[in-house]
Amino acid sequence: MAHKLCVAITLAVAVFAAAAALPAASAPATDAEVDIDQFTFTPQRITVKAGTTVTWANEDDVPHTIASSSKLFKSKALDTRDKFSFTFTTPGTYEYFCSLHPHMTGAVVVEAATGSNPAR
């Protein structure tokens, strides 16, 4: 029962991406948030554990997108205060950009969830 509740909370975090407001529960990775403000992704490069759901929130008065350079993921155009989430399961470096304003770039670095320390 308690386990089920935890799963439910974790799902809620993933779906609604209210990472800051909710406790991290017992999820193996803490969810992370990237702000889009002044045509900039902040933090521009974020390092997370595998399994982390990263949520982008657009705080600008113009729409932006989050498009993976390797086409792994792509959001639709996010209007002001819209959000987009993606869960990173495999370690690696994921470069992305705004397909409307391609000078806006960012990266998500995903490390193995536990144990082995990934080479740095």
Next chain:
Amino acid sequence: MTSDHGNERGLSRRKVLECMTWAGTGVLWTIAGGLPSSMGIIGEARAAEPSGLTFLQISDSHVGFDKPANPNALGTLEEAVGKIKALRVKPSFVIHTGDITHLSKPSEFDDADRIISQTRLDVHYVPGEHDVLDEDVKLYRNRYGRGTKGAGWYSFDANGVHFIGLVNVVDLKAGGLGNLGNEQLEWLEGDLKGRSASTPIVVFAHIPLWSVYPAWGWGTEDSARALDYLKRFGSVTVLNGHIHQIMQKVEGNVTFHTAMSTAFPQPAPGAAPSPGPMKVADDKLRSLLGVTDVTFKRGQQRLAIIDQPLQG
């Protein structure tokens, strides 16, 4: 076709005149938005020779935008259309250099069409990045894409002037700028092939085809190739939008010009942390929005470009 009388000598003399004219009027265009007293000079010059082809450029309507920089972008578009309807010299047609809508919503396209059609003029469109938010550019192409190639590029002729509408807002690459792409550039090369170098050319596209400010993405990655195809022509005028302010540059026979938005102003390059919508005092907004009036007179290689704010 027919040879220009006194070709060699005429051209060089014309060139000198052209440079002098630009030197005299360049100041005017560097005063972004508010058009002060010097506009009178151009106004008088134009009044003295009223014949020729006149068309209008309108840009960056952003229908649907409702943020503090302008809570009523549809209203200011309506004001711009009112200005067009009141023009003393009726333009032959209108060019819209993109960002018709803010979010590519069908209702936004509907509203834009409803207002712009009140000009009762033909409108030649190219898309801005805000008009192609649906992945396959269906919404834009269904409305404006008839007879166009690719994502919506095309050319047409009017009064001996060759007009080319280019699309540089699709398939943008990470870290890059505006993008024309190989297919469109090949088409452009073919479109220009065989045309007399004396044909005046007007190229219009959303993102500037010159490097205005790459740090903000204000330029087009592969525009050099397009300009290379254009360099043999004696008169090339490049009209762009995207940056929501007047900016002008002359390079050889090519005049680059960007238009004001009808929706909201954007900061001068580097003058703010980002190129986002710029909130100005309410009574100043209409001096930074407007339309552009372009006149071509036969026998003159130069096109007269006059920017008209909604409120002087």
